[in-house]
Amino acid sequence: MTTIAAMMSADYGVMGDILRQRAQEGPNHPAVIMETGEAVTYAEFDALVDRVAAALQRDGIAPGEAVAVCALSSIAYAAVFLGGLRAGIAVAPIAPSSTPEAIAGMVADCGAKVFFLDAGVAEAQAPAPIAVRHIALDGSSAGDAFDAWLAPEHATPRPVTITPDHPFNIIYSSGTTGTPKGIVQSHGMRWKHVFRGDAVGYGPNAVSVLSTPLYSNTTLVCFFPTLAGGGTVVLMKKFDAGKYLELAQKHRMTHTMLVPVQYRRLMERPDFDTYDLSSTHLKFCTSAPFAAELKGEVLRRWPGGLVEYFxxxxxxxxxxxxxxxxxxxxxxxxxxxxxxxxxxxxxxxxxxxxxxxxxxxxxxxxxxxxxxxxxxxxxxxxxxxxxxxxxxxxxxxxxxxxxxxxxxxxRKKDMIISGGFNIYPSDLEAVLVQHPAVVEAAVVGVPSDAWGETPVAFVAVKGDADAEAIKTFVNGQVGKTQRLADVKIVDSLPRSHIGKVLKRELRDSWQGAGQV
The missing domain is CATH 2.30.38.10 (Luciferase; Domain 3)
Structure with missing residues (x-):
């Protein structure tokens, strides 16, 4: 008889099979818990995944074809993801923050036969209707009710052979550099993420609190290894620093994945040190530049290790x-x-x-x-x-x-070439945040008659701050070719759903200001 230990030590495994084995060996162990308290055990989750897979097969969606999901995180969302995988179907998770036109374009691009969504997405995407069957994960009027669409209780899907190169998911790039591209990840590629889970402590006692969305690869590199390891995933629909800390303390969190801006917001909370986070084993970070000073503060104030992936x-x-x-x-x-x-x-x-x-x-x-x-x-x-x-x-x-x-x-595209010299915005940003009034900063290149391009800084500040004084502060510490042409004070920097600064929006905001 195949054991979970044998499956997890193999060169290749299938996530749907791992989940089924976990459900057999630990049926009553909690698998997914929502911030609201809604929860499913491994046995309940595995049965729900079976019903999803069987429904997809019933509707004629063949292995290798795709379904699209655009919604906030939920147990139903997680079940659709795993159910699609069990049926050999590629899952295309789409960010609800995308424009209606972009959502419609991504659904069409992946060739999805079914579109899973929630009420928020249905309202937002109305201007660009999507001509495939809609299934409402939240029971709203956004589409056919999820519960009614599911295959009957105790339904099981037909077995599917899944090879390492079989498509696992199609994750769309953020589109910050143009039209989103569908990145096809295979089952073999995902297995490499799962396989290394034991080395970082993803076992049955692991509890991962995940506040980043299920449509982000940032989340999935922790979500799947936690389930494969037999641990518990605690999902948040949206990040809130206070709620996150409450959940981490309540569930005795061992693992988490956060992006740098979330770490900063947590560290800024006056009550951060009052929470008991002593159960934390490892904290992960990826997706955006992580300042050395912030890493140091996290190490000093938060128990457990800190691992950054690039x-x-x-x-x-x-x-x-x-x-x-x-x-x-x-x-x-x-x-x-x-x-x-x-x-x-x-x-x-x-x-x-x-x-x-x-x-x-x-x-x-x-x-x-x-x-x-x-x-x-x-x-x-x-x-x-x-x-x-x-x-x-x-x-x-x-x-x-x-x-x-x-x-x-x-980013190579963000490098500024001014008068023939290469200027790296990160060098200037590192100096900017040393100013006591600067909370965060981003530097972009703008057109210049004299130099071709010249650097301009956008900064969010605390208290009263003078842009000219900040500019003087920076220019007194950098080389002549690096000097800022201007400093603009903004309420906050525009960011993607995983915390990346949208420098294109900052460049676009400069339009109309003329050349410098």
Missing amino acids: GMTEGGGTCILIAHEHPDKLHTVGQPAPGHDIRLIDEDGVQVGPGVVGEIVGRSAATMNGYHGRPDKTAEAIWTSPEGWTFIRTGDVGRFDEQGFLTLMD
């Missing part, structure tokens, strides 16, 4: 910073993960050595199949090494130190 939804290569083991390397994103080959290349595609800035490229077994229906974009994302190996371009610029730790500079 990588892409597309996969390729990942760097890992085990911050609690390397407190002198907090300014970096760590070293390449085991089995990951990460290199730096110059503008001509030639590899550069330690201390030299270059674009980050990577290869590993955890790599996307490609961009859905976009072989041209897939080809653009590839760099081929002199050995003939395929690497994924990250579009990020960085440099390795002598110990092999990677310092992340900027």
